[in-house]
Amino acid sequence: MAKVYNWQLGREMEYPYAGGDRERQFAAVFNINRCIACQTCTMACKSTWTHYPGQELMFWNNVETKPYGGYPRSWDAKLLEMQETLDPGGQNWAGTGQADVRSPYGRFDGKTIFETANGTSERVTGYLPDDDEWKAPNNGEDHGTKMGPDGAKLPVHQGWFFYLQRICNHCSYPACLAACPRNAIYKRKEDGIVLIDQERCRGYRKCVAACPYKKSMYRPTTRTSEKCIACYPRIEGQDPISDGVPMETRCMASCIGKIRMQGLVQVEADATWTHDPRNPIYYMVHVEKVALPLYPQFGTQPNIYYIPPRWAPREYLRQMFGPGVDAAIEKYANPSRELLALLQLFRATREVIFAFDVIPGPVAQTLNVGGRSRTIYDDTVVGYDAKGREVARVKVVEPVVTRPGSINSI
Amino acid sequence: MAEFHVTFHPGGPAAAAPSAKELEAEDPYELVGLTFEVPPDHDVDLLMARTFVEEYALMGYSRPALRKLFETPFYAGTHDILVRRGPAYVDSVLDEVFGAEVPGDEAGEASAGAAPADEGTSRG
Numbered sequence: 001m002a003k004v005y006n007w008q009l010g011r012e013m014e015y016p017y018a019g020g021d022r023e024r025q026f027a028a029v030f031n032i033n034r035c036i037a038c039q040t041c042t043m044a045c046k047s048t049w050t051h052y053p054g055q056e057l058m059f060w061n062n063v064e065t066k067p068y069g070g071y072p073r074s075w076d077a078k079l080l081e082m083q084e085t086l087d088p089g090g091q092n093w094a095g096t097g098q099a100d101v102r103s104p105y106g107r108f109d110g111k112t113i114f115e116t117a118n119g120t121s122e123r124v125t126g127y128l129p130d131d132d133e134w135k136a137p138n139n140g141e142d143h144g145t146k147m148g149p150d151g152a153k154l155p156v157h158q159g160w161f162f163y164l165q166r167i168c169n170h171c172s173y174p175a176c177l178a179a180c181p182r183n184a185i186y187k188r189k190e191d192g193i194v195l196i197d198q199e200r201c202r203g204y205r206k207c208v209a210a211c212p213y214k215k216s217m218y219r220p221t222t223r224t225s226e227k228c229i230a231c232y233p234r235i236e237g238q239d240p241i242s243d244g245v246p247m248e249t250r251c252m253a254s255c256i257g258k259i260r261m262q263g264l265v266q267v268e269a270d271a272t273w274t275h276d277p278r279n280p281i282y283y284m285v286h287v288e289k290v291a292l293p294l295y296p297q298f299g300t301q302p303n304i305y306y307i308p309p310r311w312a313p314r315e316y317l318r319q320m321f322g323p324g325v326d327a328a329i330e331k332y333a334n335p336s337r338e339l340l341a342l343l344q345l346f347r348a349t350r351e352v353i354f355a356f357d358v359i360p361g362p363v364a365q366t367l368n369v370g371g372r373s374r375t376i377y378d379d380t381v382v383g384y385d386a387k388g389r390e391v392a393r394v395k396v397v398e399p400v401v402t403r404p405g406s407i408n409s410i
Numbered sequence: 411m412a413e414f415h416v417t418f419h420p421g422g423p424a425a426a427a428p429s430a431k432e433l434e435a436e437d438p439y440e441l442v443g444l445t446f447e448v449p450p451d452h453d454v455d456l457l458m459a460r461t462f463v464e465e466y467a468l469m470g471y472s473r474p475a476l477r478k479l480f481e482t483p484f485y486a487g488t489h490d491i492l493v494r495r496g497p498a499y500v501d502s503v504l505d506e507v508f509g510a511e512v513p514g515d516e517a518g519e520a521s522a523g524a525a526p527a528d529e530g531t532s533r534g
């Protein structure tokens with residue numbers, strides 16, 4: 001095993017390969033607080049990439065209801081339990097987050113999924129889900145609870161819950177890649193996208209077992225494994241409508257709730273991020289620290305970052321997103337003027353935004369947010385594409401159009 | 411507690427009365443839940459109500475527009491809170507966000523001070 005640096009853990013860790021060349025990394029921020037689980041993203045992906053024979057149960061993008069089953073069912077609870085068994089009492093964080101990009105959340109002292117596999121015949125700790133576990137992309141939420149003479153009843157949640165949007169994390173240290181005995185999986189230096197070479201893959205499913213997020217899936221008709229390809233022709237700027245600049249993926253661009261923003265960040269040889277606070281993804285992850293990685297303790301350094309839901313119990317969230325949760329929610333619930341403006345840039349354009357600016361505007365209203373008085377300004381936020389051209393300009397105050405009740409029927 | 415009802419009529423109205431079936435835990439298609447202890451002071455209605463109100467208020471929504479989100483049954487999340495806790499509860503949350511005068515303007519002023527008067531930002 002080589003030693004690599006994992007900034008999300010704030011320490012070096014063991015990984016089967018030393019880091020290769022890196023230039024840019026595919027990354028995204030998902031704002032859980034705004035997702036309505038419409039599954040438009042899920043269907044945008046499915047209707048583009050996985051509607052062929054053998055892909056019936058394959059959802060490269062899915063949105064699941066937490067803390068219910070997940071897709072595949074209980075994927076996270078199962079792996080957390082395995083890790084706890086292999087590293088009893090050890091899955092803990094220490095220290096406090098630092099201002100630099102090398103240890104923003106403190107240090108994870110427990111063992112990663114690579115480290116708990118040490119001394120076993122596997123390179124990564126994981127498991128292969130049963131076919132039954134892949135049956136629904138949002139088990140629980142989308143199932144009727146009762147059939148009766150009046151029809152089927154859908155569940156009404158009385159406790160807390162939230163939606164978790166999931167795609168491949170195009171991890172900096174992919175577990176799928178680490179586990180493949182054929183070296184069929186590779187990570188591209190130009191954008192960090194992780195792909196499975198369908199010619200080399202023999203369908204051993206080591207990647208399916210190893211991926212902690214269960215985002216590599218087996219296709220019986222081709223006897224190969226497949227996974228999210230990050231819509232790479234769009235990222236490469238090959239889509240005719242993007243005029244040669246990177247364009248966001250199908251799941252991002254179609255998001256009804258405007259919860260998703262995708263980007264490309266510059267990375268160093270050790271996979272830390274190059275200082276670039278005008279990049280919106282960098283700004284949210286490293287300046288504001290409002291967006292956090294999903295289960296960073298697994299050790300793959302995933303690249304989808306989540307703004308945690310402000311209403312869910314903190315202990316649950318700390319296990320899911322690490323020790324940065326409390327500060328992230330504090331930042332989100334009472335955002336800086338700049339962050340508030342940036343949140344409006346989500347889904348304002350389909351081009352990847354490489355830089356943003358905020359132009360101060362007039363006072364909009366005064367509120368008491370989180371127990372503190374604050375003024376809201378109608379600032380303008382501007383986004384720029386890879387060529388530095390302006391591609392989006394929106395204001396903080398959302399325009400409201402009220403349809404008269406008489407024509408308000410769908 | 412209100413419940414949604416989706417009525418469907420396979421084969422026409424005559425066949426529209428399926429027998430009532432209770433939830434069976436071992437049915438693989440039934441809800442598979444995980445249980446978590448929720449801290450006793452975790453008032454999920456209050457946290458959700460504040461989330462709804464503050465999310466929209468930060469984007470410039472007015473108090474009357476937000477009150478409508480609770481009154482209209484088509485907005486199930488907000489309306490459920492009104493049904494469960496009553497209008498006075500909803501008004502108290504709205505009062506808190508829109509009404510109260512409290513000292514200090516932490517995030518707003520701090521950030522406004524950092525931004526140059528005309529354009530651009532302080533990042534970089």
Ligand code: SF4
Pocket residue numbers: 034035036037038039040041042063165254255256257258259260
């Ligand atoms: S399209 Fe957006 S709002 Fe709808 S389920 Fe997907 S992430 Fe959530």
Ligand code: SF4
Pocket residue numbers: 167168169170171174175176177194210211212213214215216227300
């Ligand atoms: S999320 Fe899973 S499939 Fe995607 S790169 Fe990471 S380990 Fe591989």
